[in-house]
Amino acid sequence: MAGEKDDIIAHLEELAHLTMLDEGNPQSFRVRAYENAVHGLAAHGDEIARMSKAQLVAIDGVGKSTADKIRELLDTGKIAKLEALRAKFPPSVVELSRLPGMGPKTLARLRVELDVESIADLRRAIAGKEIRALKGFGAKTEEKLAHAIERLGLTGKDRRAPIADALPIARRIVAALSELPQAERVQYCGSLRRFRETIGDIDIVVAATEPAPIMAAFVALPVVTEVLASGPTKTSVITHDGIQIDLRVVAPESFGAAVMYFTGSKAHNIKLRQRAIDRGWTLNEYALAHADSEEVIVSDTEEAIYAALDLAWIPPPMREDTGEVERAAEGTLPALPTLDGLRGDLHVHTTLSGDGRSPIEDIVAAAHERGYRYLAITDHGEDLAINGVSRAQLSAQKQELQALSERYPAMTLLHGCELNIGPDGGLDYDLDFRLGLDWCVAAVHSHFDLDPATQTKRIIKAMHDPAVHVIGHLSGRQIGRRPGIELDIDAVLEAAAETGTAIEINSALARLDASAEVLRRAHDLGVLFLIDTDAHHVSELDRMQWGVQQAARGWVPAERVLNTWTKKKFLSWVRARRAR
DNA sequence: GCCGTTTTCGGCCCGACTGTTTTCAGTCG
Numbered sequence: 001m002a003g004e005k006d007d008i009i010a011h012l013e014e015l016a017h018l019t020m021l022d023e024g025n026p027q028s029f030r031v032r033a034y035e036n037a038v039h040g041l042a043a044h045g046d047e048i049a050r051m052s053k054a055q056l057v058a059i060d061g062v063g064k065s066t067a068d069k070i071r072e073l074l075d076t077g078k079i080a081k082l083e084a085l086r087a088k089f090p091p092s093v094v095e096l097s098r099l100p101g102m103g104p105k106t107l108a109r110l111r112v113e114l115d116v117e118s119i120a121d122l123r124r125a126i127a128g129k130e131i132r133a134l135k136g137f138g139a140k141t142e143e144k145l146a147h148a149i150e151r152l153g154l155t156g157k158d159r160r161a162p163i164a165d166a167l168p169i170a171r172r173i174v175a176a177l178s179e180l181p182q183a184e185r186v187q188y189c190g191s192l193r194r195f196r197e198t199i200g201d202i203d204i205v206v207a208a209t210e211p212a213p214i215m216a217a218f219v220a221l222p223v224v225t226e227v228l229a230s231g232p233t234k235t236s237v238i239t240h241d242g243i244q245i246d247l248r249v250v251a252p253e254s255f256g257a258a259v260m261y262f263t264g265s266k267a268h269n270i271k272l273r274q275r276a277i278d279r280g281w282t283l284n285e286y287a288l289a290h291a292d293s294e295e296v297i298v299s300d301t302e303e304a305i306y307a308a309l310d311l312a313w314i315p316p317p318m319r320e321d322t323g324e325v326e327r328a329a330e331g332t333l334p335a336l337p338t339l340d341g342l343r344g345d346l347h348v349h350t351t352l353s354g355d356g357r358s359p360i361e362d363i364v365a366a367a368h369e370r371g372y373r374y375l376a377i378t379d380h381g382e383d384l385a386i387n388g389v390s391r392a393q394l395s396a397q398k399q400e401l402q403a404l405s406e407r408y409p410a411m412t413l414l415h416g417c418e419l420n421i422g423p424d425g426g427l428d429y430d431l432d433f434r435l436g437l438d439w440c441v442a443a444v445h446s447h448f449d450l451d452p453a454t455q456t457k458r459i460i461k462a463m464h465d466p467a468v469h470v471i472g473h474l475s476g477r478q479i480g481r482r483p484g485i486e487l488d489i490d491a492v493l494e495a496a497a498e499t500g501t502a503i504e505i506n507s508a509l510a511r512l513d514a515s516a517e518v519l520r521r522a523h524d525l526g527v528l529f530l531i532d533t534d535a536h537h538v539s540e541l542d543r544m545q546w547g548v549q550q551a552a553r554g555w556v557p558a559e560r561v562l563n564t565w566t567k568k569k570f571l572s573w574v575r576a577r578r579a580r
Numbered sequence: 581g582c583c584g585t586t587t588t589c590g591g592c593c594c595g596a597c598t599g600t601t602t603t604c605a606g607t608c609g
Binding site (some may be wrong): 102104 | 599
């Protein structure tokens with residue numbers, strides 16, 4: 001059953017947090033050990049719930065003690081040490097610990113000296129000006145905590161923004177800062193550059209010899225509502241929608257090291273720094289340098305630093321320490337798809353769909369401008385009540401598309417449809433009509449809350465339909481807004497491999513479906529993929545770049561992505577599917 | 581608590597900013 005791994009990880013994360021509070025030190029080695037164990041476990045699937053102690057200890061970062069705790073959880077449903085810590089740190093205290101600025105030391109002193117055990121207690125202490133009276137505390141600290149309570153829920157330590165919200169903000173800020181004459185280079189980094197689904201805060205690195213004007217322009221941006229901290233090299237602000245942005249300004253010669261450092265992930269960086277240490281060097285946000293003489297080896301570009309560490313350059317979406325450093329050392333990183341290497345878009349809507357906003361001739365012209373060699377028009381099937389298209393409308397569209405084919409002879413235009421997968425796996429129209437279409441995407445648009453067995457069955461049934469080429473947005477999720485359907489993902493992916501049905505990598509930032517985790521598993525099973533935009537407007541054809549990032553996060557090699565194939569090879573695959 | 585081709589003990593990434601301090605502790609990433 002899905003979720004056992006998540007349950008184990010949630011317990012270990014809680015253990016790490018409470019241990020941090022207990023030991024009063026965020027750098028506690030025990031806390032880091034728990035975090036490392038979580039990281040090691042995350043690379044595995046639910047099989048960890050069936051592992052023996054010896055098998056668990058073999059996992060990177062998991063030792064004897066943590067393995068015992070995992071077995072204890074699986075066998076008894078509890079971890080004694082965690083139960084003891086929960087008694088010591090009740091939920092109201094844990095809530096306090098989530099306030100920005102409330103570290104373990106501050107929390108412990110407030111509890112002991114002022115009996116603060118909850119947010120309500122803290123409010124009282126602040127109202128009574130009790131905190132500023134403590135030794136080592138002052139009015140500023142008291143005001144900061146008061147402010148943190150006000151913002152509770154808006155900017156807490158755990159709040160994460162969907163990438164669809166964070167990325168446009170980051171791009172606008174990068175564009176604004178790039179216009180400053182002092183800014184030589186500007187790059188967003190962090191989890192956004194690694195293309196995670198949700199973003200804790202936005203990290204931006206600027207190369208400039210003169211930081212002051214950059215900082216001044218940054219805090220003056222209209223999107224900024226509050227300045228949390230501002231020094232000569234680092235400024236942190238909050239935007240009006242509660243997203244924190246950290247700006248770092250570094251000397252131009254340090255830009256590569258800084259971008260690398262702030263892109264992370266933390267685990268990836270630690271592995272790189274270890275590699276540097278092994279060679280008698282140090283790696284920080286300024287340079288790769290000799291440890292003793294501090295003489296700089298390289299610092300200006302990421303590529304040069306990876307090369308100096310005997311590593312191939314690693315694409316940011318892969319930098320999660322899930323084996324990419326080892327593969328880069330061996331020179332066996334997968335050759336990922338590139339934006340330039342994509343030869344067609346196979347999931348695109350026109351105004352014929354109720355929700356489409358660009359006419360077919362504009363879409364075709366825009367695809368031609370991008371140099372595509374093939375394009376599939378895939379408006380919604382008739383079962384989608386509001387946006388669907390009748391047989392007569394589809395037939396008329398076919399004529400229109402044929403006329404357009406003559407205007408763009410170098411580009412093959414496929415007349416297709418985005419079919420709805422019904423709750424029982426049924427599809428729009430009838431089989432003969434479907435087979436009359438050149439190309440069929442099948443996707444879920446309704447009935448998101450069926451049980452996993454039914455969902456799995458409905459997807460697999462659609463995969464067996466002779467007309468279907470690809471399953472669109474596999475889970476139907478919208479990141480941060482709607483969870484996807486629950487599936488027995490291994491069964492679905494095995495069926496995809498068996499039937500030769502492609503799995504879509506949907507480039508819409510709100511979807512990015514299938515998820516990176518699913519893509520990686522799918523690849524291991526031999527599944528084929530397509531990177532599509534699901535565009536409803538010509539401007540959305542530009543989303544393809546995000547699908548490329550998502551493919552990288554899923555370690556999907558280019559040769560497995562159908563729309564990297566030449567027209568001849570791709571079209572013969574399209575036809576072969578119909579002949580099966 | 582974890583780990584090992586210098587090690588089974590003694591290390592474990594490290595710098596920026598703030599607030600309260602006269603040199604540093606706490607927090608954060």
